[in-house]
Amino acid sequence: EIVLTQSPGTLSLSPGERATLSCRASQTVSNNYLGWYQQKPGQTPRLLIYGASRRATGIPDRFSASGSRTDFTLTISRLEPEDFAVYYCQQYANSPYTFGQGTKLEIK
């Protein structure tokens, strides 16, 4: 099983600042089958990124992602008020399709 560890657990920033979220895998995620999701309270997760770096349909370009093998990063260039939420990474290369524990992005 591939274990995904996200850091930090909580990130406190102000609107307009840059956010950098990390996701580290316990073993190589083949084909860069790594996705990022955003979840707001009371809402279903929304796909942001797939294939480690490809933005999903309708996702603003302030969201970007990079990485390969075991180290992946989600960057939000300039935080908007609606970006404060919990972010999860997920690998879908091998069953079980594990999620990270999440990073809570909160307003400072």
Place this chain on the structure above:
Amino acid sequence: EVQLVESGGGLIQPGGSLRLSCAASGFTFSDYAMNWVRQAPGKGLEWVSSISGSGTTIYYADSVKGRFTISRDTSKNTLSLHMNSLRVEDTAVYSCAKAASRGGGTFDIWGQGTMVTVSS
């Protein structure tokens, strides 16, 4: 519009059984793998099970293997999750999620979920 609507959740005693359904619309159901994901109250996301578009390839999380059964009915565009021997730790919101391709892939569309509470 692509839509997934879950149903079947409720309050059930430990050891009981429950069947969840997910009605899919707005896309060719058989062209995509489907998944169940759960989220316990205040906790993170946990993948539960996946089934390929053809229904021939199925995976389960270790935590539910042998107790849960995923299935799909292409004629009714419906995904199901049969849950047996339910435990208190199975309490969660259960959501179905569409994969990006027939064989699997990222989860691009999610339903709103149905709550399952296992308690005596």
